[in-house]
Amino acid sequence: MALSVITRNVWVLLGHIQRRAFQQSARCVSQAASKAEPAVEENEAVNPTFVNRNPRNLEQMSLAVKDRGWKTIWPHKEFYHRLVFSRTQHHVTAEVFSSSSLDPVLTCSTKEWALKRELPSTNCVAACQAVGEVLAQRCKQAGITRMVYRAIPWSYRSDAVQSFRKSMKDRGIILSEPRRKYIGT
């Protein structure tokens, strides 16, 4: 009985409150939320504007601004997250950067004791593959599954980079980013 009353109220409300808007306050930052409930009716009144303070919300909905331009230089900066893979003489490092931070968000390298202990050699193709698999698992646990990876062209064809790329893709990381949603898209 009470249930049918509630559902009828809900339909009415959806008819009225179809378009409650929430604002974006700045370029890359998420929207703000104001969901105060005055004591008029218990839990019934909702503030019309809602601001979401999750910094990753806009880019996950592909509404955040990408840094366009930079087309005359390499690498470009039009991404939300980028993947950097570097091989030095003794170690192999893979890092994920976001467009707004100097420090990497996620790293995986053979310098960590957890990986170093398991690998016989820290700069071979198998080490690159291991780094790729571990980084893919960490990215999936962190909720970052789409990133841009642009390797230096002549090293891209090497076995190590190919095996790293293959292990990332096999574990479910997509190495391209969604296109941004403009007005009308």
Next chain:
Amino acid sequence: LAPGPLPNQDIDVKNLESLEKYHSYKRYFRQAQEAHNKPVWWHTYRKYVEKANPQVDIGFPLEQPNRTKQVKERKQVMKENKKNMELERAARLWEQTSGPHHIRRLAEHYGIYKDLFPNAFFLPIIPLKVHYGQNSSVHYGNILTPTEAETAPQISFEAEEGTLWTLLLTEHLLDGEAEYVHWMGNIPAGAVQSGDELCHYLPPFPPRGTGFHRYIFVLFKQNGPIDFRDNARPSPHSLEERTFKTVEWYKKHQEHMTPAGLAFFQSQWDASVTHTFHHTLMKEPVFEFIRPPVYHPPQVKFPHRQPLRYLDRYRDGQPHTYGIY
């Protein structure tokens, strides 16, 4: 007159042959990256965006064993490894060695420290494992559906006998108010079921159209049993009673507890959210995204190559769209 040395000032332009050559792209690329990240005296976009707020560490200090001994032991293990060519993964080792630092970096990227404790951070040294059923578990930024998170999760963490812990689940919403959906205090070591449940579990309800919300589990270690009776919420609840500020609550009990573990997940709207709204809270709100206004530069007296509707953009005292970002 420049307030500092100009870049490439000390290169002798007339004698370019005497300069040291790079001989490889990699060497140049590495030097270029270091030069890009070096702090400079001229104005950059990075300095404009960076906020230099002093950060305070409110967690436990990390215990580092003697470094030289550690390095010796590790070198021995690596020698033995070289003879044995099999590969394995060790996730447990990561949790103890570099796990806390990685989780802390991710939490800063997600803005969790900024929202929960302004101007403070902590290193989550205790690995906190939260599982919703068989398949879904909460790591650091996972995406879960509200359907999976409908029932209360199973929580496990390593703890010595005799220690007391507090677990808090928040969803930070407003400019200073967090909404807490589940909270247990005075948990004896290891057994989450036998703690005092101060507020029972409310499944996450991200409203439709608002995108992804973060739900944060924080584990505090208590020095002794704490009286949470003024914070206890009885079973029939309302959203108003559930709103509270983590900062104020933590300041009240600051001396008796320290944050030690962290886990968070994201979730979006789902059909089960409608169900939660109707049965527990209220009528379900639906939101739509407002885009920022289209950018127009300041008005110029003689606009070059602009259409006639250029004047419509600045007519009738409309708010200007430059300088709002």
